[in-house]
Amino acid sequence: MVEQHPFKVMVLGSSPRGLTNFGMLFQLNKLKFSGHNIRTKPTIMKKEQYQQYNDLFFNKWAPVYDALAVVLIPLRQKVAKMVNPKNKKVLDVACGTGSQSIALARRNFEVVGIDLSKQMLDIAKKKQRTDINFIQADATAIPFPDASFDVSVISLALHDMPEKNAIAVLKEMSRVTKKRGQIIIADYNTPPNWLCHKIVSTWESRYYRDYLRVGIGHFIKNANLDQHNKDYVLVSSFQIVECIKK
Numbered sequence: 053m054v055e056q057h058p059f060k061v062m063v064l065g066s067s068p069r070g071l072t073n074f075g076m077l078f079q080l081n082k083l084k085f086s087g088h089n090i091r092t093k094p095t096i097m098k099k100e101q102y103q104q105y106n107d108l109f110f111n112k113w114a115p116v117y118d119a120l121a122v123v124l125i126p127l128r129q130k131v132a133k134m135v136n137p138k139n140k141k142v143l144d145v146a147c148g149t150g151s152q153s154i155a156l157a158r159r160n161f162e163v164v165g166i167d168l169s170k171q172m173l174d175i176a177k178k179k180q181r182t183d184i185n186f187i188q189a190d191a192t193a194i195p196f197p198d199a200s201f202d203v204s205v206i207s208l209a210l211h212d213m214p215e216k217n218a219i220a221v222l223k224e225m226s227r228v229t230k231k232r233g234q235i236i237i238a239d240y241n242t243p244p245n246w247l248c249h250k251i252v253s254t255w256e257s258r259y260y261r262d263y264l265r266v267g268i269g270h271f272i273k274n275a276n277l278d279q280h281n282k283d284y285v286l287v288s289s290f291q292i293v294e295c296i297k298k
């Protein structure tokens with residue numbers, strides 16, 4: 053069961069709609085999920101519970117996500133440049149509002165974006181990129197056969213998932229990627245830049261802290277992937293890891 057506390061929003065100098073969106077965003081920590089504060093929610097959730105939790109979290113983010121994520125443009129470009137131009141078909145996993153998918157399509161890759169959140173995907177679809185296929189799907193069970201893609205990419209999503217889900221997602225990315233294809237993972241650097249961590253932890257969920265505690269290498273190792281190459285972006289606040297499918 054999802055309980056919602058009444059919101060009280062009072063910010064001066066914003067339009068009523070933007071104001072409500074920002075107010076709701078920063079009130080997210082007051083939302084309750086199955087009786088748990090969203091920052092202390094359980095680490096193991098059933099599929100439907102996770103869908104409900106993810107909807108609750110990202111329905112609020114969706115309207116403001118692109119405005120806040122504008123600072124991530126250098127990361128989008130670096131991820132897209134890491135894709136070997138000889139490759140063609142790219143799967144953008146947990147694509148959200150589609151910014152990473154668009155950066156990839158601009159480099160002429162054939163892109164499919166999947167995400168669990170209808171609200172995030174609705175924003176992606178509004179961008180009207182007829183060259184990108186956006187599909188609502190759970191990345192722990194990617195609805196494509198083995199070796200369907202040359203490359204699979206996940207940007208800024210692992211830290212939003214319970215550890216078990218994150219590992220399952222990486223295993224699924226490996227399954228749908230062809231042999232010798234690329235699996236590219238972009239996320240917060242671990243250990244984090246202290247200042248960045250302090251700021252980011254004010255809005256991220258508990259999974260962000262779990263992610264930082266174990267580090268990106270933990271997920272890669274447990275998904276049986278091997279790190280091939282690594283790069284950093286935005287004063288090393290983020291890392292981009294390339295793995296090659298064995």
Ligand SMILES: C[S@@+](CC[C@H](N)C(=O)[O-])C[C@H]1O[C@@H](n2cnc3c(N)ncnc32)[C@H](O)[C@@H]1O
Nearest residue numbers: 146147148167168169172190191192207208209
């Ligand atoms: C912070 S957003 C990142 C979006 C995008 N990749 C980007 O770079 O901006 C995290 C996304 O992960 C998605 N997500 C979380 N768990 C998922 C799952 N199991 N399957 C598919 N998408 C998932 C959320 O719905 C959300 O859109």
